[in-house]
Structures are given as structure tokens and as C-alpha cells.
Amino acid sequence: MTGDFAFAELLASALIVLGGAFALIGSWGLVRLPSLMERLHGPTKASTLGLGGMLLGSVVFFQLVEGTWTTHELLVSVFLFVTAPIAANMIAKVHLHQLKLGKTPGPAGPPAEPGPDSLWATYEAPHKGTPGCFAED
């Protein structure tokens, strides 16, 4: 019994340490990387993964050490894993929009402009028949 308890505590501790390290690495990337498109990688991947590790550690801790079963953490992690890419996509769209308006080039300079025939999705009006098109309403 004490062996199981020690293993559960070890597992929860490892997950928490891993989660904290990943969150730190994500913010370190946010500080260090040269342009916004690169900076997006840190928080969207490393920080979300770190938070997932911490939430898993919390599930393991409450299940095996305290003996109570909670699913709130899983709900939080599912919600975060769904919303993080959407938020990152919105921020990337804002960045492209500001580049188009001639604002905020950033220290590494602006990324390559899209050609005249292939615009970024931000600049295109929604096509007819797609869910974003309200022309016929």
C-alpha cells in the first residue's frame, strides 16, 4: 500500500514539474524569438502542453493520494486544447492585418508578402456558399 502511495506521489510530482518546466519554456520562447509569427509557437504549444501536464498531475494527485475522483481538470484541459489554436489563429490574423495596414513590422522585418494572385485568408472576402458568407442574408 505504501509502495502504491509513493508511486502515485512520484507520478503526480513528475507531471507537475514537467508542466511547470514546459510553461516556463513557452514564456521563454515568447521573450526570445524575433518575430510575432515565431513567438506564437511558444505559448500555443509549450504553455498549453505544460498546463495539460499540471492538470493531469492534479487528476493523479486527487485520485490516488486524496482518494477523491474529480473530472474538472479534464474539462479545463479539453477546453484549453480546443481554444488555444483558435486564439493563435486570431492573433496571426491580427498580425497579417496590421502588416497590410503598414503597422508593426517587428525586429526581424515583415515576413514575405503573399503574391498578387494568392492572398492570405485574412484579406479575402468569404466565398459564396461558405459558412462565413452573409451576402444573401
Added chain:
Amino acid sequence: MIGYALAFAFVALAAALAMNLWRLLRGPGVGDRILALDTMVINAIGMIVLAGIADGDGTSFEAAMLLAMVGFVGTVAYCKFLLRGDIIE
């Protein structure tokens, strides 16, 4: 043992929050500031989860859930305002 892990994670998240604050104050563009705020919300959720483990009660996870929802809605609202000049059209 879990105490050492929690102390490490608390220090790591505090350092991460300080870095996000630096990017929030420094960030050359508006997108950088939105990204820094979004990351700060994620790290604050991590802090709440760690505090819940340290206290040993399961009531703080409702706060984490609410912060996850409100933080996402806030980020999308900032982005919508910058993209369209309005939040709810």
C-alpha cells in the same frame, strides 16, 4: 515530495508570468500584447490549479474553468475589434 514539485512549479510559473509581463510592456505590436495577455491567462490558470493541489481541496477548479472561458473570450474580442473595428456586428 509533492511539496518540492509544487514549489518548483510555482517558481517556474512566476518566472513565466514575469517574462509575459516584459513582453506585454515591451512588445512592438498590438499582436504581441494580445499574445502576452493570453499567455498570462494560461499561466494564471496553472497557478490556480497548483494552489488547488497545495490546499488539497477541489473547489478552485471552478475558478480555473471560468478563467479559461473568460480569457479565451477576451482574446477573441481584442482580435475581433482590431480586425473588424467592432466586436459584435
